Amino acid sequence: MEWSDEAIILGSRRHGETAVLLEVMTRAHGRVMGLVRGGRSKRQQPVLQPGNLILLTWRARLETHLGQFSVELVSSRAAMLMARPIGTFGMQFIAELTRLLPERDPHPYIYQALEVITDAFEEGDVAGELMVRYELALLAELGFGLELDRCAATGGTEDLVYVSPKTGRAVCRQAGAPYHDRLLPLPGFLRGSAMSNRLSFEELNDGFCLSAHFLDRHIYQPMGMAPPDLRKSFIEAVRRDLTLDE
Numbered sequence: 686m687e688w689s690d691e692a693i694i695l696g697s698r699r700h701g702e703t704a705v706l707l708e709v710m711t712r713a714h715g716r717v718m719g720l721v722r723g724g725r726s727k728r729q730q731p732v733l734q735p736g737n738l739i740l741l742t743w744r745a746r747l748e749t750h751l752g753q754f755s756v757e758l759v760s761s762r763a764a765m766l767m768a769r770p771i772g773t774f775g776m777q778f779i780a781e782l783t784r785l786l787p788e789r790d791p792h793p794y795i796y797q798a799l800e801v802i803t804d805a806f807e808e809g810d811v812a813g814e815l816m817v818r819y820e821l822a823l824l825a826e827l828g829f830g831l832e833l834d835r836c837a838a839t840g841g842t843e844d845l846v847y848v849s850p851k852t853g854r855a856v857c858r859q860a861g862a863p864y865h866d867r868l869l870p871l872p873g874f875l876r877g878s879a880m881s882n883r884l885s886f887e888e889l890n891d892g893f894c895l896s897a898h899f900l901d902r903h904i905y906q907p908m909g910m911a912p913p914d915l916r917k918s919f920i921e922a923v924r925r926d927l928t929l930d931e
Contacts, residue, residue, distance in 0.1 A: 694709050802819055886924050
């Protein structure tokens, strides 16, 4: 069996003396692992770095086998990602998030989101906003999407400032006022679809708290897992980046 696809490298580990076990997120085939023979060579090592965009061909005798990858570099992002903590921690953390998806389960929207965010780890506010959106997109792909476009109590679409921690639905200011201490803040940048400009760390932190609550509720707790420490490292890198810009 054989197929070819575009992919973003999530990570790798050595396999034997010269080979590498490569993990990628593909456009059409989901998250896949495969063996790259000679992957530890001087020619291959710069190619097989997290964040790089590649064209790969997968081959195996049966669909259920691990398979072998043939890899061709399309775009190198690794140097940019490793140049700053926000890129280093960001790529490692987003790989951990992506591993929540079942292997070989196609998620083309997640691939598109991954493609966008791996090009955006240079500005703290942009990277932070995209990461929050990526976490929420991942929740939606796993069947736990939030409903942030209208009020759960009134059906209105104006002045949405809260989210119910139980239902994941937005609540407007008036309806939520009596229960505001039990509701989660809905940051302004999540009230519309457009990217915002120059967000403060406080706004981003509200977004991270929102996504963390539902990741923990629907994913980490049921699986008996703790959120990865890389999440804290990335958020701290974002905070430092924004502080330096002030």
